[in-house]
Amino acid sequence: MSVCAVVLASATVLASSPSAWADFVPGGEGTGSETQVDGGQEGQGLSATAGAVVYDRANNGSGRSAGPVAPATNWTPPACYYAPKYTPTQLQKTLEPVWEAESTGYQWDAEQRDKYVKGHPYKDFNKEKSGRGYWWDSYVTAGREGDPGALDCTKDIFWVDTNDDPPADIPQAITPEVLAQLAYAEIRVPTTEVDLAPENATKVNLPTWAWLDGAKFKPVSVTASVPLLGVEATTTAVPVSVEIDPGTADAETYPASGVCEVENGSIGAPYAKGKADETPPCGVKYLRSSGDGSYQLKATVTWKIHWTGTGVDGEQTLPDGAFGGDQDVVVQEIQAVNR
Template identity: 50%
Template sequence: MQALKSAMLTACGLLTISMIMATAAPAAAGGKVNVGTSSDGGLKKNTLYAQASKVTYDTSKNGSGSSTGPLTVSSGNWSPPPCWYAPLWDPKQFERENEEGYKEVVDDARQPSYAKQSVAQIREMYKNGEYKDYNKAKQGKGMWWGAVENPNEPDILKRLACNNKMPFWVDNGKTPPVENAIDPKVLAGLAYQQLKVPDTAIDLSPKGRQTVNLATWAWLDKATFRPVSVTASVGAPLNISATTTATPVALKLEPGTKDAELHPASGECPINKDGSIGTPYSKGASDKTPPCGLTYLRSTPGGGAFKLKATITWKVEWTGTGRAGDRLPDGIFGTTQNVTVREVQAINR
């Protein structure tokens, strides 16, 4: 951690003493966990940060089990925030962090002179410059805000993007006019990232091998596909939350070969009112066209298999503190299963 802080000082030339690093593990389904918490970058091991530096996820209404997975944004450039700004220190905490960090750098013979000059300039700005004595005269009237990384963002450069802005003061009850300042909308995006939905291993009839030119019925049980939701919250002094809900709306079939007909022709099967998809095959329906399914027009070559992909589209909406419901981009989640097709003209089912 200390090596990273020094490297960032060298690369940027100007960086807050108190690097805000996200160290919590990703959320798991079925309970409550804290992620997006801040640490002190190795400067002070027992520092207590503001509750608003923590994002708590309630996943009790999320999907669970080994067959669940995260949603992929279906289209567009939207993605959950890789970092955000939150109230992290009161004036006394901020003074302690900066003074101890300043001393640590300037007393370190390994630090180059320009790094020492940079931290000295930062200290001067908060102690005797733009701010006076770390705003200790405003103790209890506001907080110092800083960057928090999203530990679930795989791109390290995106996670560090908020560190290009120095910590700034915000009076209690005020909303800072900066992008990605923590608010219900940001929390909704973070909750989206924690959603877990069931896989789409569909039931087929006939079971086992399929037959050329004979319709294959496909369906999913109504008990499997239900809305799931995650609530993201931060505590005092903000006390805000957002709940993001994903609802299944359609199944899309991709047969794994061009030599197939889809039912319906779009390959998109709507969700029934009871939450099921398609209709299970019933005896005597072999000459009917399934409401959801496909017909293979040739057999699989060489004893192989076609890769039948089934993808569920999930409509995603959110509500939050002081905010009415709003939409987020649809998400998709799918699985692939092997289908073997044989050259038989008729079969009894």
């Protein structure tokens, strides 16, 4: 199902509710290049609006220790995108003061008037199509303002009818897939600090059990939508494994790869009395004392990322993400008793 079909269907709903979007301004009060963000807790509330996109973070990770997942490849979500920004009247109020100020030069102003007013190809800001489409312009993704990719959206403001898809030659035009990628950037997961046994200090050559709190490490998701178009996408991150880096070459990990997979909804297993002679399913054995200091054990969780969206069949995948954390581990020598 294409975006245009979704838009056509949503237009019927909007027509039956004339006040539904009476206060909705596609591009806020911006001039067409900056990102407008509105939401609680400095944009990290349950919902926030960035340009034309609304984010629902009700199922996202939270807390002071939560952070963004880093894609396992060099892929990144788009730093800019195109979406509805102006009605015909709003575009007129945006451009005419610029032309009247003559700050952009006579030639540029004349070309713009020719394009948007004099019918080459638009006439009078397309007012004859008021209520049947919007002017689309670029937005910069929140937090990516200094990214070189934020300068990739250089296309002039363009019109899209409510029964049309955006031009196919604009890869950054908002679609469910682009929304899924934007939602990826909003995913937050908890810092990875594993539970260890022994807890405060371990001994040389003693297997140390490691596990993660299953209640804390569970799937999280963010939904990004453009209410004006009736399209949305939900991006979900699911923890699948944790990689243990002991912080020293003088150590062995369990398993030998250092990667502990999720099994039966948990990573590793808590130590319990009577397991002293067992090999931990996830853990580490230090072969040398940390002396007067400690080793920096790092645990990095890999998160599988998938998304679902308006008009898209089944789950679609995005690059895996990773997020880790360091913790101190004190390793002591086993004291021998001389008789």
